[in-house]
Amino acid sequence: MIGLACRTECMLPETWLFQRADKSESLFRNLFEHHAAVKLLIDAETGAILEANAAAEHFYGWSCQQLKEMHIQDINTLTPEETRSEMEKARNNQRVHFEFRHRTANGDIRDVDVFSSHIEVQGRSILHSIVHDATAKKKAERDLQASQEYLSSVFRAAPVGIGVVIDRVFSTVNDHLCAMTGYSRDELLGQSSRILYPSDQEFEFVGTEKYLQIQRDNIGTVETRWQRKDGNCIDVLLSSSPLESKNLAGGVTFSALDISERKQAERDREKLQGQLLQAQKMDSVGRLTGGVAHDFNNILSVILGYTGMAIEQTQPDAPIYTYLERIQEAGQRSAEIIRQLLAFSRQQTIAPKALNLNTTVDGMVKMLQRLIGENIHLAWIPASSLPSIYIDPSQIDQMLINLCVNARDAIDGVGTVTIETRAVTVDAEYCMQNAGFIPGDYVMLSVSDNGCGMPPEVMEKIFEPFYTTKGLGEGTGLGLATVYGIVKQNQGFINVYSEPDKGTTFRIYIPQYTDGETADRQQKDVLPEKSRGETILLVEDDPVLLDMSKTMLERLGYRVLVGQGPLAALQVVEQNPGTIDLLVTDVIMPEMNGRDLSSRILERYPSLKVLYMSGYTANVIAHHGVLDAGIHFLNKPFSTHELSIKIREALA
Missing domain, CATH: 3.30.450.20 (PAS domain)
Incomplete structure (x- = not known):
């Protein structure tokens, strides 16, 4: 043993233990x-x-x-x-x-x-x-303990059924399995697992598939369906492994996970994905149709404008008078198709106001009854109390006419068309099932019929422009496309419910409006008025349209100054010594848009009135196609009569 020396009272020497040097x-x-x-x-x-x-x-x-x-x-x-x-x-x-x-x-x-x-x-x-x-x-002990506690926690908390089967007969089951299936432990033990399968085919498929997987991988996993004791079926992810490697005869332990919610979510996701693809397709088609409508509108403006002036200068008994009327009718029908295209593509300029949907529909019932015919009963069921909505009244006309015509054509012989209104609240759960819907308070307009109904493959395409199931010459395929565009332009939603031989229901949801008082539409015929000696500056970059519009204004008695484009118009302003009462300008022009041009001219003529005209989206003067109060706008194509009315409104 090492000899140790005594340590001093304060501290021991550094080598206190090693005093002996041996x-x-x-x-x-x-x-x-x-x-x-x-x-x-x-x-x-x-x-x-x-x-x-x-x-x-x-x-x-x-x-x-x-x-x-x-x-x-x-x-x-x-x-x-x-x-x-x-x-x-x-x-x-x-x-x-x-x-x-x-x-x-x-x-x-x-x-x-x-x-x-x-x-x-x-x-x-x-x-x-x-x-x-x-x-x-x-650390290894703590990790092992944590892992054991974690696995134990997962096992206790996870909704997983666990059991053992021998020759596919239950020998052991846990509480989770009983809860999943609705059977008690006593009802399962000793029973064949066939009791859980809805058919012999499914039972045999699971057994065969798992056997092949276990022979190959020593574990088998399949998705199947089980039938609970109460008769309801659930989706199950079933994983099995033999107690002895690759020896099924010794028994198989299995875990069963209820994946019903996941499978339903997958089905819902596929449905939503289809709805999203449809919405994207509709948006793309909308942009295309909007561009076509713009170009065609300019052509129609010239056709209808000159035709109208030619009719005014032709005696009714002249042989050419009938031809001119037919040209005008064809042009007006074409203009209506363009308006439908713009409505579908949400590029129709609108002037909305607060209105009561019940009052608006009520004023149309008699006209709609004549439209669908006497053999079809029109049932009008208004809500007893209805909040206001904010929409262009003419768009209600468009939607109801198109939906009622569609319903009429779906009824063979005698039938019923039902129009209904109701205040509804759309919740988040409903929005989860319907792509594009936003939770909130809405006014619902419903149009139903008991006609032939539609199969799913037709319902997928009904809002596409030019798609129709009618025969040649019986429809343009723009009616429902127009309805779709109007609904979307007003931040609304539309749903369709239909089955073959069980009729069809269209439900339109328009957001409730609470910022203003309810206003009912008032329609009145306005007679054209001629000039009272005013001077008008007309600005249009298309020379043919410029010449036609100038002729119209001069025939109404106005003094007309013309500018083919914004820069030419500004030169006219500089050279004009007198007063300009009204600026009539196109909205979209290459050098400068109509709003910027009016701002420049207003610097010289502060009291100048402005009338905008366009055959396309008026986004320069409108927010998302919606006109602000006080802005005067004329849609192309227009007649002399329509032009005269808009000018007097702007000058008032």
């Missing part, structure tokens, strides 16, 4: 200092570290000299009181093995196993401690 002392000193294990000699009374070997220096990060100036309390994470208590146990030989957490010089905390033996040296009580780094072991 071979034995050198041997034991080397064993202490160079042993691979971390070793400490600790004063059992005070906790002072008396000696530390090189392994301790490496492990803790302090030098041996630094360690010998420390107490074990400086290293142990226990409180000083707890540390003294543990040292007392070691000193009294109550314990030899301790599990501690020790600090290192860089601030790390390490788990350690400490083996302490108590020795007496010249009357001093000393603890010889061997320290093993247990950090990795403790």
Whole structure:
């Protein structure tokens, strides 16, 4: 045994343990200092570290000299009181093995196993401690425990049925499986698993498929359907593995997960994806039709304008008069098709106002009855109380006429068309099932018929322009496309419910309007008025349209200044010494739009009135196709009569 000298009262000499310089002392000193294990000699009374070997220096990060100036309390994470208590146990030989957490010089905390033996040296009580780094072991234990707790938690919380079958007969089932199937444990144990399958075919398919997978991969997973005790079916993900590798005869353990919600979500997602693709297709077609409508409108403006003026200058008994009327009728029908295209593409400029849908529909009932014919009964069921909506009244006319004509054509012989209104609230759940819907308060307009109905493949295309199931010459295929465009332009939604031989119902939802008072539409015939001596500046970049419009205005008696485009118009303003009462300008022009042009001219003529005209979307003067109050707008193509009325409105 190593001879130990007494330590002085203040501190022991650095080599207090190695006073004797003999071979034995050198041997034991080397064993202490160079042993691979971390070793400490600790004063059992005070906790002072008396000696530390090189392994301790490496492990803790302090030098041996630094360690010998420390107490074990400086290293142990226990409180000083707890540390003294543990040292007392070691000193009294109550314990030899301790599990501690020790600090290192860089601030790390390490788990350690400490083996302490108590020795007496010249009357001093000393603890010889061997320290093993247990950090990795403790971490592995904690990870294992956490993993076990996690798996146990998942097992308890997950809605998974678990069981064992032998020859496909239940031998063990858990509570989750009973809850899934509605059967008690006693009702399942000893029963064939066939009890859970809705058909023999499904039962045989699952058995065959799992057998093949288990033979190949030692595990089989299939999606199937189970029939609960109450008769309802659920979608199940079934995973099975043999108790003995690839030996089904010894029994199979399985887990069953109810995936009904997931399968329903997949079906809903496929439905929503189809609705989204349809909406994108409709939007693309809308942009295309809007461009076509713009170009065609300019041509129609010239045709109808000159035809109208030619009719005014032709005697009714002249042979050419009838031809001119036919040209005008064809042009007007073409103009109506253009208006439908613009309505579908949501590029129709509108002037909405607050109105009561009941009042508006009520004023149309007699006309709609004549439209659908006497053999079809028109049932009008208005809501007792209805909030206002904000929409152009003419658009209500368009929607009702198109829907009622569609309903009439779906009825063979005698039938009923029902128009109904109702205030509704659309919730988030409904929006989840119907792509494009937004939660909120709406006024619903419903048009139903008991006609032939439609199969799904027809319903997918009914809002596409030019799509029709009618014969050649019986329809343009723009009626329902027009309805769709109007609804979308007014931030509304439309749903269709139909089955072959069971009729069709269209439900239109328009947002409720609460910012203004209800206003009912008032229609009145306005007679054309001629000039009262005013001067009009006419601006149009199309020379043919410019010439035609100038002729119309001059025939109405106005003094007309013309500018073929904005820059030419500004030159006319500079050279004109007199007053200009009204600016009549196209909206979309290459050099400058109509609104910017009017702003420039208003600098010289502050009291100038403005009438905008366009055959396309008036987004320059309208917000999303909706005219602000006080803005006067004339849709192309227009007649002399329509032009005269709009001019007087603008000059009023």
